[in-house]
Amino acid sequence: MTVVTYVLYGLIGGGALLALVRLAWGPSLLDRVVATDTLLVIISAGLAVYAALERDPTVVPVLVVVSLLAFVGSVSIARYVGGMLRRSASGDGRDLGLPQAAEEREARS
């Protein structure tokens, strides 16, 4: 049983660390949003694993809060970034001249 415990915490901790690596590296804002979303899901999975291993139902309401926070955070940042898009002045609804993405800048240099 203890071996299973170590393996479970190791797998979840490894996933959280790799998501943190992407959160630190991520060349664009949206990469960080995706990494934060995944990190919150991994955190809620870790809380559920803790609750299951210890048979401790104290952290179960926290799971609901974390899962809702992940949704609200990612949607609000996505709408905020979408509001940064520039519209053309001619009024035909087309986008123009978006801010240059970090990957393109990196690929060009």
Add this chain to the structure above:
Amino acid sequence: MTAVVDVVAMACLLAGAFLCLTAGLGLVRFPDVLSRMHAGTKPQVLGVLLVMVGAAIRLHGWSNVWMLLLVAAFQLLTAPVSAHMISRVAYRRRHVRRDLLLVDEFDADQQQSGDAPADAGPEPPATAGRG
């Protein structure tokens, strides 16, 4: 009996935790936002469902089971919405590696009129035609 139930619960928890690790690996290894999102969504649905099933087996009492079911339902409802919004903004901000796309149905060459974006800020006030 309890041993068998515990083994099933541990198998579910292990599968969910393994999906969490694969999400982290995919986030680090994949090239652009859309494919990273593909990797990161793995534990969002299947991983959380497996972990919730394992925790619901281990925890006793119906209140815990209902709350875990609520978490799973929230995940199932909200994951497509947030993924849709993030991927649309990612495409329109050109965070997508277009050379890696096999089919690009939003390509401007194949499309007659630009798609009207829904959340690109407020429209400029229409002054023409109002006199």
